[in-house]
Amino acid sequence: MQSPYGLATECLDCPLRSSSFFCALSPAAVAALHAIKTPAIFPAAAVLFVEGQVPRGVYLLCQGEAKVSVTSREGKTLILRIAKPGEVLGIQAVLAGTIYRNTVETTQPSRLSFVARQDFLRFLNDHRDACLQVSRHMSRDCQDAYDVIRSIGLSRSVSARIAKFLLAAATGGQVSRGVVRARLELTHEDxxxxxxxxxxxxxxxxxEWRKKDIADLSHSTLTIHDRPALKRLGAL
Known part of the structure; x- marks a missing residue:
């Protein structure tokens, strides 16, 4: 069954199921999770939860993307990562019983499933394979945080950080005659x-890079014309 924006609505029959996080659970665990989740379709720019809020539960990102950010007292925002399908959002706060430490907002129409905190904790208690997936997920989140610190703290220039980001964003893009094209639904502010x-x-x-025919970002499409040049910029 298709929903608004052409997104699937049923987890058990979803053609996009992969080996990521809860999709890799045993059939019994998937069925148990299916019984306690509440699926919903969110438009772009929908805020799932806000930094400092008491956690109600977790969100399973099934389709779409969401930005995970933190904000300083002065109002400066830093995006920690762009969450992809298969991720569980808010899991650290739910397990620790603390407030959400970040804000999560969709960047495009997305399908998510909400699981209330107590239901999620009971689910983990009943299914050991889910606990293993949680530990792997949290380890990956920790590694992502290290990567952010390394990128911002150790890169010599802003242009090097942007070049590395564009190269990573283009991974899996379409290549034609040496030109790479990929979807990138982020604003310059993002x-x-x-x-x-x-x-x-x-x-x-x-x-500057558009004028030099190195790379261009227009209408949510990233085009890399000169990948070797962009790689050299990323090494500066």
Whole structure:
């Protein structure tokens, strides 16, 4: 069954099921999870939860993407990562019994399933394979945080950080005659928050690369014309 935006609605019959997180559970665990989750379709820019909020439960991201961010007292926002299908959002706060430490907002129409905190904890208690998946998921989140710190703290220049980001974003894109094209539904402001810099710096850098026919980001399409040049910029 298809929903608004052309997204699937049933987990058990979803053609997009993969080996990521809960999709890799045993049939019994998947059925148990199916019984306690509440699926919903969210439009782009929907806020799932806010930093500092008491956790109600977790969100399983089935289709779409969401940005995970933190904000300083001065109002500066840093995007920690872009969550992809298969991730569980809010899991650390639910397990620790603390407030949400970040804000999560969809970047495109997305299908998610909500599981209330107590139901989720009982589910983990009853299914050991789910506990293993949780530990793997949290380890990956920790590694992602290390990567953010390494990128912002050790890269010599903003342009190097942006170049590395674009190369990673283009992974899996379509290649034709040496030109790579990939969907990238992020604004210049979003990229700036991912890179720990200003929107003006991102816009200026992308404008220079467009003039030099290195890379271009227009209408949610990333086009890399000169991948070797972009790799050299990423090494600076």
């Amino acid at each position: 990229i700036a928050q991912l890179m720990g810099t200003s929107r003006e710096s991102v816009t200026r850098t992308l404008s």
